[in-house]
Amino acid sequence: MKTREELLNEMNKFRRTLTSGQSKVLKSGLHQILSAPTEEQLKCDxxxxPFLDLSGKTEDEFDQFDPDGAYCGLDKDSMITYGSPGDGFDGQDRNxxxxxxxxxGRKLGDERNAQKS
Structure with a gap:
C-alpha cells in the first residue's frame, strides 16, 4: 500500500487536469489518501x-523483580498492556x-495499514 505522502504527490500531478465530471474519481482518491498510513506510521516501533514499551524499552530490558518497574505498551492485537511488579496485584497485567x-496515531486493527516496511 502506498503512503499518504506518495498518494498526495500523485494527486498533485493531476490536479490541474480534473474536470467536473471527474469529481467522483477525486473523492475516491482523497478517501484513499486520508486512510493511507504515513511513512512514520509504517515505521513505528x-x-x-518489536512493540516497544511507551518508555522506549524492549520487553527484554525490563527487570520483572523491580517493584518500581512499571510498564505500558501495545501488542499485535491492539491491546495496551500496563502494570508493575509492585502494584499490589502480584504483577498481573491489565489490558x-x-x-x-x-x-x-495510526488506526489499529486495520491490517492493510499495519505492515512495517
Whole structure:
C-alpha cells in the first residue's frame, strides 16, 4: 500500500487536469489518501514489532523483580498492556483495547495499514 505522502504527490500531478465530471474519481482518491498510513506510521516501533514499551524499552530490558518497574505498551492485537511488579496485584497485567497508536496515531486493527516496511 502506498503512503499518504506518495498518494498526495500523485494527486498533485493531476490536479490541474480534473474536470467536473471527474469529481467522483477525486473523492475516491482523497478517501484513499486520508486512510493511507504515513511513512512514520509504517515505521513505528510501538505499534509494530518489536512493540516497544511507551518508555522506549524492549520487553527484554525490563527487570520483572523491580517493584518500581512499571510498564505500558501495545501488542499485535491492539491491546495496551500496563502494570508493575509492585502494584499490589502480584504483577498481573491489565489490558485495554485501544483504537489508535498513542505514539504515531495510526488506526489499529486495520491490517492493510499495519505492515512495517
Amino acid at each position: 510501538y505499534c509494530h514489532a 485495554t483495547k485501544i483504537n489508535y497508536c498513542p505514539m504515531c
